[in-house]
Amino acid sequence: MQSKNKAAPTKAEREHIVRIKEMPCGVCEAPGPSEAHELRQGEWHTSIPLCADCHRGSFNGIHGQQRIWKVKRLDELAVLNNTIAALV
Numbered sequence: 881m882q883s884k885n886k887a888a889p890t891k892a893e894r895e896h897i898v899r900i901k902e903m904p905c906g907v908c909e910a911p912g913p914s915e916a917h918e919l920r921q922g923e924w925h926t927s928i929p930l931c932a933d934c935h936r937g938s939f940n941g942i943h944g945q946q947r948i949w950k951v952k953r954l955d956e957l958a959v960l961n962n963t964i965a966a967l968v
């Protein structure tokens with residue numbers, strides 16, 4: 881969701897997000913395309929790939945109760961670490 885005070889991504893940031901969205905979900909490994917979740921709003925290089933459920937699901941999602949995150953013992957930084965490792 882684009883909020884008013886959020887800077888538009890640069891070209892490099894847009895290209896990064898395209899790559900992130902092509903990746904499988906960083907939590908349950910559901911095949912892409914995924915959604916990009918930023919660890920910090922507007923800091924696009926902190927984006928991680930998440931399926932709709934691990935992202936926005938009320939039960940499993942990072943924006944919800946984060947149940948699958950707890951089952952998998954993952955947090956946002958762990959998934960970011962794995963995401964960067966997979967990109968290199």
Ligand SMILES: [Zn+2]
Pocket residue numbers: 905906907908909910930931932933934935
């Ligand atoms: Zn998932």
Ligand SMILES: [Zn+2]
Pocket residue numbers: 916917918935943
């Ligand atoms: Zn998100």
